Amino acid sequence: MTILLLGSNGQVGWELRRALSPLGDVLALDQTDNPPGLSGEMSDPAALTSTLRALRPTVVVNAAAYTAVDKAESELALATAINAEAPGLIAREIAAWAGLLVHYSTDYVFDGSGDQPRDEHAPTGPLSVYGSTKLAGEEAIRASGVRHLILRTSWVHSARGGNFARTMLRLAAERDQLKVVNDQVGAPTGAELLADVTAHALRAALAEPGLSGTYHVCAAGEVNWCDYARMVIAWGRDAGLPLRATPVSVQGIPTRDYPSPAPRPLNSRLDTRKFRQAFGLQLPDWRAGVERTLSEMLPLLQAARS
Numbered sequence: 260m261t262i263l264l265l266g267s268n269g270q271v272g273w274e275l276r277r278a279l280s281p282l283g284d285v286l287a288l289d290q291t292d293n294p295p296g297l298s299g300e301m302s303d304p305a306a307l308t309s310t311l312r313a314l315r316p317t318v319v320v321n322a323a324a325y326t327a328v329d330k331a332e333s334e335l336a337l338a339t340a341i342n343a344e345a346p347g348l349i350a351r352e353i354a355a356w357a358g359l360l361v362h363y364s365t366d367y368v369f370d371g372s373g374d375q376p377r378d379e380h381a382p383t384g385p386l387s388v389y390g391s392t393k394l395a396g397e398e399a400i401r402a403s404g405v406r407h408l409i410l411r412t413s414w415v416h417s418a419r420g421g422n423f424a425r426t427m428l429r430l431a432a433e434r435d436q437l438k439v440v441n442d443q444v445g446a447p448t449g450a451e452l453l454a455d456v457t458a459h460a461l462r463a464a465l466a467e468p469g470l471s472g473t474y475h476v477c478a479a480g481e482v483n484w485c486d487y488a489r490m491v492i493a494w495g496r497d498a499g500l501p502l503r504a505t506p507v508s509v510q511g512i513p514t515r516d517y518p519s520p521a522p523r524p525l526n527s528r529l530d531t532r533k534f535r536q537a538f539g540l541q542l543p544d545w546r547a548g549v550e551r552t553l554s555e556m557l558p559l560l561q562a563a564r565s
């Protein structure tokens with residue numbers, strides 16, 4: 260079985276290289292450094308179409324996305340090409356040979372109102388270009404008729420590249436006090452967790468076509484960004500990092516006091532019961548994933564000090 264992995268150098272894509280390998284032959288493509296004649300460039304429909312038709316993969320796992328939430332407000336065309344048009348193209352192409360598409364989406368397809376977790380049938384209402392284009396991508400996949408797993412998730416993190424924890428530790432080393440929003444609530448979800456449960460779900464969906472559909476997948480529990488920052492700083496201090504700020508000196512502020520070009524949903528809670536029941540999987544508490552990310556980052560943080 261051939262599995263085409265797109266966005267293979269991103270946070271989730273990098274972990275998928277490992278997690279998908281027991282299932283088949285994984286061909287990992289990204290924007291650059293691909294084998295001759297093949298392209299993972301999501302904004303180039305001709306090259307993407309040519310690649311799909313040349314490979315005719317059994318499965319496409321699309322971990323590529325335009326994720327610069329604020330920048331998307333001024334780059335509508337590019338965000339639409341990558342997040343909406345490319346997933347639709349992939350879905351229509353592989354439907355021709357009964358392929359299966361795994362695609363990742365986001366809590367940003369919702370408006371963030373209320374304080375309860377949303378299930379897969381909750382009304383959507385994106386607040387931003389990013390959220391709108393991701394929703395359009397979902398709709399294009401569903402309209403194509405292709406077998407698919409659309410996995411909506413939230414607050415993805417990994418030790419690879421930039422992340423919230425790394426930013427908080429850097430700022431805590433520079434400042435005595437920090438201000439972090441405390442009215443946005445969600446579940447930080449590790450890229451490795453997403454990759455591992457994707458492999459399990461994909462294996463099941465290949466055996467049982469009736470599992471095709473949209474699912475919410477994120478770590479268990481919930482936290483706001485301020486308490487998330489406090490947890491990270493407490494961990495950093497316990498690990499011996501020279502931090503000036505303490506958990507107590509992190510001040511919570513409302514989102515309105517931290518304006519950004521793209522509005523953020525206040526309620527990013529996702530109800531994952533459908534996914535857990537359909538695939539018989541358990542989703543661990545968000546703290547376990549964050550502690551893993553921090554542990555993987557620690558040698559790099561210590562090396563930066565020396």
